[in-house]
Amino acid sequence: MIFSKVTLAPADPILGLTDAFKADTRPHKVNLGVGIYKDEAGQTPILSSVKKAEAILLETEKTKNYLGIEGVQAYNQVVQELLFGPQSTIITDKRAVTAQAPGGTGSLRVASEFLVRNTGSTTIWVSNPTWANHQNIFETAGLTVKEYRYYKAESHDMDFDAMLADLSTANVGDVVLLHGCCHNPTGIDLSLEQWQQVANICLEKSLLPLFDFAYQGFGAGIEEDAQGLRAVAAVVPELLIANSFSKNFGLYNERVGAVTIVAETQQDAVTSFSQIKKTIRANYSNPPAHGGLIVSTILSDAALRQEWQAELTLMRERIAEMRTLFVESLKSEGVQQDFSFISRQNGMFSFSGLNKSQVARLKDEFAIYIVGSGRISVAGLTKNNMAAVCKAIAQVI
Ligand code: PMP
16 A cells, blocks of 8 residues: 555654643643743734734625735735835835745745755755754755754853854855844844844855744834844845744734845846746645735734734733743742843743753643743743743752
8 A cells, every 4th residue: 555655754843742732631731832922811812903904804805816926915015114124225126026925934935945946055054953844844845954053052142153153164155044033942133243244254155045034023123123134135135035924913823924035136036036936836826815914904004003013012022021030930939040041032932951851841740841952932921820830940950
């Protein structure tokens, strides 16, 4: 039999954990694995700005006809404005082209396949560590993955010298994956000065930056979080961006993201876009409409946009508050180890430094689910579960 030869795939390190969490019958269980924002009540509600946009769409939508291959055009326009700023010359010079794609994952996939099929750029450098799905996406699309050092475990800090040293060994045309902000899993981002150095090395060595921008607005703010991308885009002639609205609009299951190419000339952008569209056509033909329409409806309406920004600020501030509380609570549970680095990290995640056996004990003995790397989704911590989580951590370290 043909299917009897198929071997069992290992469970996904993050989504597999969610399955195990769902199957756990212990009532006090806590999921700090997957990166999903939870409010103070431990819920992931639909944003009020999103609900209002959906009500407008329900009233005004006249057809469920296919979108074009590139998706909702108004959406692609607002994506570029969020990425580069509305006044950017990249937009006015028409050097950027954007196609809506299913989430950040779909955008990364389209970008990768475009590179493999149309350019000689088939090696991609990713940070060590990086989001667990990166290697999977890139290798499946046919890219060769190499790693640059990024993190110093002893000091829970960035190893920028090592990053630069590794990138300086890359070959002309290699792709460099950069986390736009809120680096997953470490929560450690480059400073503006460091971004400028990365931009310079990309320029000098003709490396192609691919920005994975999944958390705009979760670090310091919508504009602030784009400063790295904008600094690099001001220096290099060409780059790619795969962005996602799963987190900052809470549109996880609508699968809404985009792939953007910035080319040196408008002509190169147009030509590249034809190949991006060919890639999309061969994969899923055209994207789903609902998520893109929600985002473009919100961003093109001043009141809804303001409401969304306020909701995003609340999410960002609650996570920051949980970071501070986490550090304080660990201390008050008697943990001697210095965890103050957690309050210096950005975004949803904290790279806690907990090792595999400590993570396993937290799951087995305390029903607390954390990714094996020790990455904690701070967005899953609440005032209600904080004490239990910190008590458990105090027992395993
Ligand atoms: N990139 C990074 C760094 C992420 O953390 C995620 C989501 N966890 C994604 C991309 C993918 O986002 P999406 O769910 O929109 O596919």
